[in-house]
Amino acid sequence: xxxxxxxxxxxxxxxxxxxxxxxxxxxxxxxxxxxxxxxxxxxxxxxxxxxxxxxxxxxxxxxxxxxxxxxxxxxxxxxxxxxxxxxxxxxxxxxxxxxxxxxxxxxxxxxxxxxxxxxxxxxxxxxxxxxxxxxxxxxxxxxxxxxxxxxxxxxxxxxxxxxxxxxxxxxxxxxxxxxxxxxxxxxxxxxxxxxxxxxxxxxxxxxxxxxxxxxxxxxxxxxxxxxxxxxxxxxxxxxxxxxxxxxxxxxxxxxxxxxxxxxxxxxxxxxxxxxxxxxxxxxxxxxxxxxxxxxxxxxxxxxxxxxxxxxxxxxxxxxxxxxxxxxxxxxxxxxxxxxxxxxxxxxxxxxxxxxxxxxxxxxxxxxxxxxxxxxxxxxxxxxxxxxxxxxxxxxxxxxxxxxxxxxxxxxxxxxxxxxxxxxxxxxxxxxxxxxxxxxxxxxxxxxxxxxxxxxxxxxxxxxxx
Numbered sequence: 001x002x003x004x005x006x007x008x009x010x011x012x013x014x015x016x017x018x019x020x021x022x023x024x025x026x027x028x029x030x031x032x033x034x035x036x037x038x039x040x041x042x043x044x045x046x047x048x049x050x051x052x053x054x055x056x057x058x059x060x061x062x063x064x065x066x067x068x069x070x071x072x073x074x075x076x077x078x079x080x081x082x083x084x085x086x087x088x089x090x091x092x093x094x095x096x097x098x099x100x101x102x103x104x105x106x107x108x109x110x111x112x113x114x115x116x117x118x119x120x121x122x123x124x125x126x127x128x129x130x131x132x133x134x135x136x137x138x139x140x141x142x143x144x145x146x147x148x149x150x151x152x153x154x155x156x157x158x159x160x161x162x163x164x165x166x167x168x169x170x171x172x173x174x175x176x177x178x179x180x181x182x183x184x185x186x187x188x189x190x191x192x193x194x195x196x197x198x199x200x201x202x203x204x205x206x207x208x209x210x211x212x213x214x215x216x217x218x219x220x221x222x223x224x225x226x227x228x229x230x231x232x233x234x235x236x237x238x239x240x241x242x243x244x245x246x247x248x249x250x251x252x253x254x255x256x257x258x259x260x261x262x263x264x265x266x267x268x269x270x271x272x273x274x275x276x277x278x279x280x281x282x283x284x285x286x287x288x289x290x291x292x293x294x295x296x297x298x299x300x301x302x303x304x305x306x307x308x309x310x311x312x313x314x315x316x317x318x319x320x321x322x323x324x325x326x327x328x329x330x331x332x333x334x335x336x337x338x339x340x341x342x343x344x345x346x347x348x349x350x351x352x353x354x355x356x357x358x359x360x361x362x363x364x365x366x367x368x369x370x371x372x373x374x375x376x377x378x379x380x381x382x383x384x385x386x387x388x389x390x391x392x393x394x395x396x397x398x399x400x401x402x403x404x405x406x407x408x409x410x411x412x413x414x415x416x417x418x419x420x421x422x423x424x425x426x427x428x429x430x431x432x433x434x435x436x437x438x439x440x441x442x443x444x445x446x447x448x449x450x451x452x453x454x455x456x457x458x459x460x461x462x463x464x465x
Contacts, residue, residue, distance in 0.1 A: 001096035002065075003072050003082060004263075005030035005058055007038075007315045008296025009102035010384065011322025012329075017064040019330040026065045027094060029072055029084055031424050033058050036125060037383050039315060039351075040390070042165065044128040045135070046172035046353070047402040049393045051125055056385040068094065071421055072103065072265055077289060087424075098291050098329050101278065102322065105260035105297035105313060106420055114236035116418045119256040122165055124422035130410040131255065137406055138252055139177055139193065143184035153250035155181075155193040158241050159257055160233055162199035163207065164350060166257030167216055170197040170225050171352040178224075180404050196226045196249065203229055205358075207312070208348055215358040215367040216350055223353075256417055260313055262298045264420050274300035274310060282340035284325045293329060295321035295341075304342045317343060319382075349375040 002009050002016075005028055013028050020026065034055035043049045058067050070084035070092055082094045107121035120134075121127055135157065142154035157177070159170045177193035197204065197220065204220065204227060205213040220227050228243075233254075235242040240250040262276040271286065272279040277300035278286065284301065286292040295301065296318040301311045311317045324341045331338040349359035349371070357371035359378075366374060376394065380387045414426045 001027045001029065001082065001094060001098065002100045002102060003029050003075075004102040004104050004296070004298075005032075005035050006102060006104040006296060007318035008104070008299075008322040008325070009100070010035040010056075010058075010062075011319050012100050012102060012295065012325045013058075013062050013065045014384070015323050015326035016329055017062060019326060019335060020064075020333075022064060023335070024097075024333060027068060027096070028058065028062065028065050029068045029070055029082060029094065030058065031069065031071045031087070031421055033067060033069060035061075035384065036423065037379075037386075038123075039164075040379060041122065041125070041128045042168040042172045042351070044125070045122075045131045045169065046176040047132060047404065048172065048397045049390060051129055053386050053390050053393055055125065056383070061385055068092070071424070075099075075101075075265070075269060077269065077271075077292065080291070096291075098332060099293070100325050100329060101266070101286075101292065101294040101298055102296045102318075102325075103263035103265050103298045104318075105262055106264070106422055107256055107417060108259045108261045109418060110258065112233055112235065115233065115254075115256065116416075118236040118238060119160075119254040119417050120412065120415060121256050121417045121419075121422055122169060123260070124415075124424075126410055126425045127415045127422060129407070130412065130415045133406045133408060133410065134253065134412075135173065135177060136180060136404055139180040139184065140406075143181070143186045149250065151188075151191075152194075153240065154252050155191075156196070156249060156251040157193070157253040157255070158196045158198065158233075158249060158251050159255045160198045161257035161259060162197050162201065162204040162227070162229070163257065163259060164205070166197060166199070166255075167204050167220070168351055168353075169255065169257060170195050171216075171220055171223065171356070174220075174223050174225050175353045176402070179402060183401075183404060192224060194226065195224070196228060196251075198228045198231045198233065198243070200232045201229060205350065208350075209360060209365070211365045212348065212350065212358045212360055215365075215371075216352060219352045219356045219358070260297060266298050277310070277313075282342075283328050283338050284321060284341060285328070290332070293325050295325045301341055304340060305344055311341075311343075316345065316348075349378055351375050351379075 037054045040054045070086045072084050074083040084092050138154040142151045145151040159166050174195045181187045203213045204217050232244050234244045242248050266278050278294045280294050280299045282302050284293045284295050297313040303309045303311045320343050328338045347361040351357050355369040355372040357375040359366045359371040359374050
């Protein structure tokens, strides 16, 4: 049984099914029927890609895996059972002989007043779709607003966290809003939408090389993004954001890209953890429970290339850990031999929109159109499906203007920041995962800030080779 179909869980299911070839039943428990290719999520918000392009059908690509739609609520290690809630509020129970925990991560929260109530995260498809509508709406409202101060506030967007996700979102977002205002007849000439990218680190992309960070910083600033390093949020309100410098930024959009934390389910297992991640062996096994394996963001995997450290929480590591987990589960059933997880980074790529990117494949630093081509080529190679559709969307985006309309499918209270399940749309008055409230219709989609705020920079799961 595999719990979670993120990068680690999907690869575990995929490779385990190929190895076992029907010798055992493989069950995959996941809240949605798709695998989300998270690195391309900023392009969904910016209107470059349609939402279904970044999703890969689980039943369609994992033919020998039984999918159970549900959110894991509790795991009984002694009884070898997983208790879950289904999409319609029912409860279920599954038993297992082998268990792979790949529940992933959720947005990292910080004790900053007003952030949980007034910021939007960026961990799932609902948040990306909501933000696309919200950003479009704010530009349209700003274009017809007679109050210059309100117009400026509505066309100001604050992104906190200059890691992979925050940097890419700010880069794509600025291009998106600049394109939107060109279609607004009432837009005041010479006034441009304002994007702020904040981080407490001393540079953008603090987890990458200084050369990549410098390339990204130059592209952002040249595009008009206001990059503020060594700066964070002190308080968030419905009308704006108070920075720790004392400056108050009038804004209706606060986007939280501060990083991630392991799924709260891990802490409920009463097993040793490291900063919220389940401690495992180099073979991804859980000490004391030979039938349990863990990988991805939920697992503290020893980094054999850097003794004494753990592998970072990135998609690159999660995907490869999933393959090793599949091999070791099969070995525990008598098929093959187990292996320890060891992987050296082959480089990273950051898509900055248009033909711009920063990349260092195999340690070779690249920038400009060459880096852009390498970055998109990597995405096409890494995606387990939808390659032709993604490439077609990129070609259409290069040749045709983007469609700028609000679909109005989601409201702000349906995508709360404080949630253990960002991949699900919350319902009014319903109970969220593991007892969390799913919010109510107290705040409309355009009534309060819909962005996110950030704090300390950290690795996130959108890391790419």
